[in-house]
Amino acid sequence: MKLILKNGIVYDPANGINGEKMDICIKDGKIVEKVRFAKEIDVSGKLVMPAGFDIHSHIAGGKVNVGRLFRPEDSLRRLVARKNGLRSGSGYSVPSVHLIGYDYARMGYTTVITPAMPPLLARHTHHELNEIPMIDKAAFPLYDGNWFVMKYISEEKFDELKAYVAWLLWATKGYSVKVVNPGGTEAWGWRKNVHDLDDEVPYFGVTPREIITSLVDACNDLNLPHSVHLHCNCLGEPGNYEITIKTLQLVRHKDFDGRQSLYVTHLQFHSYGGDSWKTFESKADEVAKEVNKNDNVIIDTGNIVFGDTTTMTADAPMEYDLHLLTGLKWVNKDVELETAPGVTPYIYSPKVLVNAVQWAVGIELALLIKPEKVILTTDSPNGGIFTNYPKVIAWLMSKKAREDMLAIVHRSTEHRTVLPTIDKEYDFYEIAMITRTNPAKAAGMPNKGHLGVGADADIAVYDINPLEFNPKDYEKLEKALSNAYLTIKGGEILVREGEIVKVTHGRTFWVDAMSKVDRSLIEKDLDYYFKRYYSVSLSNYVIGENELRRSERVCVS
Amino acid sequence: MRELILKLKEKPDLCLEVEGILPNVIVEKDVGEIENLPIQYGNRKVKLSEFFDISVEKSETPRVVFEGDMSRVKRIGWKLDGGEIIVRGNAGMYLGAFMSNGRIIVEGDVGHFSALNMSGGEMIIKGNAGDYLCASYRGDWRGMSGGTVIVKGNVGKELGSYMRGGKIVVEGIADDFAGVSMKGGLMVINKAKSRPGAGMTAGSIVVNDVDELLPGFFEEGEEENPEIEGEKFEGRFKVFSGDHAERKAKGKIYLRI
DSSP: OEEEEEEEEEEEGGGTEEEEEEEEEEETTEEESOOSSOEEEEOTTSEEEEOEEESSOOOSSHHHHHHHHTOHHHHHHOEEOOBTTBOOEEOSSSOOHHHHHHHHHHTTEEEEEEEEEOGGGHHHHHHHHHHOOSOEEEEEEBOTTOHHHHHHHHTTOHHHHHHHHHHHHHHHTOOSOEEESTTHHHHGGGTOOOOSTTOOOTTTOOOHHHHHHHHHHHHHHHTOSSOEEEEOSSTTOTTTHHHHHHHHHTTTTOOOTTSOSEEEOOGGGGOEESSSSSSOEEOHHHHHHHHHHOTTEEEEOOOOOSEEEEEEESBHHHHHHHHHHHOOOOEEOOBTTTBBOEEEEEEEOTTSHHHHHHHHHHHHHHHHSOGGGEEOOOTTTTSSOGGGHHHHHHHHHOHHHHHHHHHHSOTTHHHHOSGGGOOOOOOHHHHHIIIIIHHHHHHTOTTSSOOSTTSBOOEEEESSOGGGOOTTOHHHHHHHHHSOSEEEETTEEEEETTEEOOOOOOOEEEEEOGGGSOTHHHHHHHHHHHHHTOSSOHHHHSOOGGGSSSEEEEEOO | OEEEEEEESSOOSSOEEOTTOOHHHHTTOOHHHHHTOEEEETTEEEEHHHHEEEEEEEOSSOEEEEESOBTTEEOTTTTOEEEEEEEESOBOTTTTTTOOEEEEEESSOBOTTTTTTOOSSEEEESSOBOTTTTOOOTTOSOOOOSOEEEESSOBOSSTTTTOOSSEEEEEEEEOSSTTTTOEEEEEEEEEEOSOTTTTOOEEEEEEEEESOOOTTOEEEEEEESOEETTEEOOSEEEEEEEOTTSTTOOEEEEEEO
């Protein structure tokens, strides 16, 4: 199919295009220089950007399903009937499988990565991803509490570690290395946690510092497209900004050509000062300073949005603490040799000082860190469901939107944060950066997140004129961004004026780095561990490429 | 003002769901429009007139009257926000669920999950009620918050679970686990079977007779003509506090001697 988008106002930071009126030509699912006899669509006066890229959103896997199962009252909050050939569904903070795809497409997003896949539950995760329509997807398997990883690190066997990292990516059809509360989830098996980079994990004797640096080195040595995707220790604890800064400093001198060495996720939950809930305050400025100085780090914000949501992470001790705090229901799971996720509901209330500070921290981080190092997420659904992105964008683009919110939240918020003193307002170029270009670049997907010749024709058009946009009029912006005028994926129009017109199924990206390692190094250990400890056999553990609906293998050179 | 009388033609094979047939909705509509209102029959939508004979009469308040055995008609008065609903016969599941205002009177028995998450209004049940009367919606920890429910007959299990406010009066027998995880409000029960108030942290249960109390309840002495949740009760009561299996439990059970 051939298409020309005529006269749109284009923002494409990867190619330095900042609000220029131009045409975009599409042929065979790619963006091309010129095309003849194509169908023309007039998008004059409308905002044209590459389609959205969400690098951190829990959309599939064991936790998400548990969230659905144990929150029937959340399902009741949103019921969607079958309509125009679309499937029915339910769920507000944890929507059902098909709704996730529809909602993302309506917002103009076409690529989403689910960031925490317990390797043992990879099959389930992929089967769920297979069913999510509209979007391209990938999954990051978890490496943090993995017995193999900790064994090889404690025995200082770096080649074996590399071989295992590559093997697990291949076996689970994963995309990159996710690390959650390194060491903490394994210590949780002993009813403990780690609170410092040098706390030892029981039995294995390794420290979070060793786990992070070894895995960063392994990722860099293997030349994986995405770096280590790290959820730091001590999430959500008052005063955790110190350990966050120490963690960021670990990679100060680990330069890597072409991408970051460390991706730190939902930084908002890791930028708190104070020593108790009473003295809880924002330390976003200190953390932002370190991120700006450090060339090898990229972060995503993990903003919170006020309301009722379901938190789910592979950080079980943290979820348990949260459950003690709120007294609400809670689910914990131990995934054999690998990790320990937890799920609990949470209500972010603007009248609660801690929540109001959290809200401010997320925005401060985005405003204080250089836009080329920021990625916008809400750690969906932990900070708020992804359909709230337009709201967060409005807060970033409009000081008035922030002031209106500050008037509602707890009075003491302004004393605990620096948000009221920040005048910066994002423009559309920078918004395109933090929601499109940066995540695609950080994930190492060269065909995504830009509109240069040869890129995938994933384009979002919004019904708002960016040249006439007044930041005071932020409600209009929110509305426009929530319902894309056009969402084009692979050259096909999926959404027209906020309505889905075509349902497709995207590809699943996974990384094959087996050519760089020698599998025989770990063969013996794999056999031994699977025979002795796992509840499944090695041959049943590995996921075949034929189990993915549309597999997209990324070979590492 | 007027009254809509809906007479069930015959007991349906599948359950009907009459969500949306509310006094405040029908008040502005003419008979033709009312006949065409959609209701759910199994997995398809049908017209109201397909299963009901419809007639309209004058009345003081907006009112909907259901006549016949409605035990296979679900969601009568779902999200009721004013006016009156009268059921001359039995009612099915989810009667008056999520109601916030108005009044429901049932002359027969009602099904499970009636008055679910009720936040206001009044409900009078002249027969028996099923399980989960006045309970919270499945999974929710924020249950009934206001309103009054009076049951002349018996009620099923888990009456008023996660209740936060309002008042329930049961003149018959309440089955096991009445007031489980209660966090507020008042429950007056003639006779409770075993384990009323399991996991309760606040609120009061007044009971004339009980089969078995949980060991989490500690005896606090006796009271004469106590005032409970702002209401005077006559007689002598043994007072229990609990359920101390929970942290900081301040619930009370008053047992008549």
